[in-house]
Amino acid sequence: MRILSQAVLSGILAFSTAWVNAGGLETLQKFNADTDGISGQFSQSVKSKKRTQTTAGTFAIQRPGLFRWEYTQPYKQIIVGDGNTVWLYDQDLAQVTKRAQNQTIGDSPAAILSNKTALNANYSLSDDGSSNGIDYVRALPKRSNTGYQNIRIGFKGENLANMQLKDSFGNLTTITFSKINTHPQLNRAQFKFTPPKGVDVLTQ
Template identity: 80%
Template sequence: MRILSKAVLSGVMVISCALVNAGGLDTLQKFNSDTDGISGQFTQIVHSKKRTQTTSGTFAIQRPGLFRWEYTQPYKQTIVGDGKIVWLYDQDLAQVTKRSQNQTIGDSPAAILSNKSALNANYSLADDGQKDGIHYIQAKPKRSNTGYQNIRIGFRGDNLANMQLKDSFGNLTTITFTQINTQPKFDRSIFKFTPPKGVDVLSQ
């Protein structure tokens, strides 16, 4: 399977932290309490021991619990969370995978989408210095079995710049955000998914 699904569901979340006139940790906390929707574009780079994979696309998030993550390059893949089910549609494989949203995101970073209390309940947060004009916040999971060593969220001024996720195998995923909109007006239908005719649908 392509290196993405886990990074996305991780990413689908803390991804949302672009805004307000505060620094670092305060900005993240204010986002968590105040922000209900966010959209934009992303470039995702996954560094593993064997290879580096770069993908890009667009995303949309609406709290509570709705998200859509569209990969457009170098292949097309869609991940939709409708509040109950996470749908993953791979166009090249003509295959859809469906999973329970609660079981899929658990207490991963994606859970921040569905539950505003998840940030402080599941992570220990701390400012993590600055580099190249970006201020970082580190989120370390309070539980040891989440699959992630740590997450770093970067802001350039008041704007979300990137997110870095290091998993338990040492793989590093960096997501760079552009064209951020923290006051999107969504058509709720974008958070619904109907499998196209003729594709295989797998339940997990």
């Protein structure tokens, strides 16, 4: 599995629109309480000691429990969470990986997106200063088995700017968001996935 795929399963992640005069933490908490759906575009980079990989695509999230993350560049790949199962379809490999959703996302940032109670239950949150006009919140996992050292969520003005996720191996995933819509018209059918004919389906 490509490293970016694992990053996004663990990094599908805490999107938001900031409120005027609110600090990063207050903004994130308000988003977590009030937002039921979100969509937009993303660019993503995963930086390891040896190389940096970049991708781009689109996403959609509907609470509770539904998400769709599509890579469009430089390859095509789809990750869908339907509330029970996470499906990862790699078109180049003609392969689908199927996993139980509660076991896949656990305490990950994906859980923050799809379930309102996960944020405060699984992370210790604090304001983390500002840089280049972006206000940051730091999320530290309360348990040591999440795979992440820390997550930083950045807001610029009224919009989410980026997320930075540092994993237990020291790899840094940065996701930059654009064209955010916090009131998307989403159809539940968008979060259904049927493996195409002829592809290998692996269950993990």
